[in-house]
Amino acid sequence: MTWLVTGGAGYIGAHVVRALQAAGIAPVVVDDLSSGHASFVPKGVPFVEGTILHRALLADTMREHGVTGVIHVAGFKYAGVSVQRPLHTYEQNVEGTRVVLAAMADAGVHNIVFSSSAAVYGTPDVPLVTEDLPKRPASPYGESKLIGEWLLRDQGVATASDEQPLRHTSLRYFNVVGSADPSVYDTSPHNLFPIVFEKLLAGETPQINGDDYDTPDGTNVRDYVHVGDIAAAHVVAAQRLEAGEPIEAAYNLGSQNGLSVREIMDAMARVTGIDFTPRIGPRRPGDPDRIVATGELAARDLDWTNRYTVDEMVRTGWEARRAAH
Template sequence: MSWLVTGGAGYIGTHVVRALDAAGMQPVVLDDLSTGIESFVVGDTPFVRASVLDTAAVIAALIEHNVEGVIHCAGYKFAGESVKYPLHTYQQNVDGTRSLLEAMAVAGVRLLVFSSSAGVYGTPSSPVVTEQTPTEPESPYGESKLIGEWLIRDQVRATAGTDAALAATSLRYFNVVGSGFRDVWDASPHNLFPKVFAAIEAGNAPQINGTDYDTPDGTCVRDYVHVSDLAHSHVAAARMLAAGRGLAPVYNLGSGAGTSVREIVDAIVAVTGTSLVPIEAPRRPGDPARIVATGDLAADDLEWKNSHSVREMVESAWASHPHGS
């Protein structure tokens, strides 16, 4: 029996695939390479080049590789860009999830871990997010992830008590950084670390927006989690489902404390060795002082632990960053 990872040639998906392999859980990669990188798939891991939108191709992959469960990482993950391209976002994230669920039903695959997002919370009234925090997404990306959770919830309800009962859980998280491998990096042009690294290499100083917030050092505090820690809990969730253990419908994978923008920038300056002096700029409209997610429930059920320091997050990201590219 194997586990299919959709989007398994992407930054997060690759870490999940390698964590599955390390756990002896026989990963299979399905990715259309729209943002994934084929060289991230190493060894004898089976690779199916296909989109989750191609229901027939997903059915064939599930049957051919004797798949026991799916970790669904595929999707259009750019919140800011989703505002410009809402139809594309909904196609990839909503119809992609619907297509996957249909394929799983046809192939008789009954275990699913959904890589969701803390973007479903929008800008919460409380600075600390729990699983009970109301979901009020503010971008098509966040909305599409929430709809994906609803689709899964409804399929779980519809199949409950039958031989085809779906067991599933969704994992929500904020900013994923770092790398567990020198040959895997965050290739997104929209994510914080690659953007700052590229700016420094181009001779542009990193910028801090707002230094007068009600936080310990005056800068915004956000949740950053290391991608290896994230992958570990995805695999733990898969392992628990395979063992027949009942899991909560959703879990937050969060630090509970967060990291300030200044802490991140200071670590990047130290690790990269740049002589560029960070620029302090005014606040950006709409930036709350602090948003972090608790990880208590996931710590109890999914072996969740934010085990990397800020310095380790930056060092691992910088070590894997394709310098000069």
């Protein structure tokens, strides 16, 4: 088995690469390094620097390495920024996914795990998100991920009568945190963990955006899942596809319970040993009180479980970030 990981030099993709290796599956990486880092790709793993918009490059890479499936992680992942850059978002996430599927067809590759997002749900008005909830994305990013899922679905229908039809699944998740390898850490300027880490390293005080929400401690409750668990679920999905086993079209990789922003801040102080009291800022427009997804289907089919406590999520992320200095 050899699987291509698009975006395999990024934070999540690089963890998927390592999880594939641990499972005895040979990975190949394509990444344009727009947000990834060549140093995140393990030594010995074939790495092609290039864009997923380059169909021939993708198809040639698949043929050269005997690829049997694709884990499609590459994409423009900043929901807030996507509102200002919708055309770029659609190019990277919609056209990019179309080109990946076209290259797979060119190369005779029939299995794909799509790294989707819980952003496809928008801001649901239920406390626990299930896969069948109506899709109401609230940003071009969420829309682009939903369209990506439609592309997989439609290509699956189109090839259903072929000798080898497209087999696919989409994995939806919210906030990915922590590290399962000290050489790989989250470098996003938009995610809570790296924002807090950078503040603490600079001797500054992190901020909570609003503390008057309808939650036990007044701060937003969100779904935080460890990147090691996310990567493992991608690999099990790939194995199920390769083995021809039944698989759902989409799975939530959810925590079931969620964590509040204040709980995260408390864990940050405990784990880092830096005593601080976060500043309270104004609410951000459109922030719902609580969004948490169930992971029951993924637990049934993908060995999905939360293996890390909040302190372990913080500790692994903090150690990897500090190791980067």
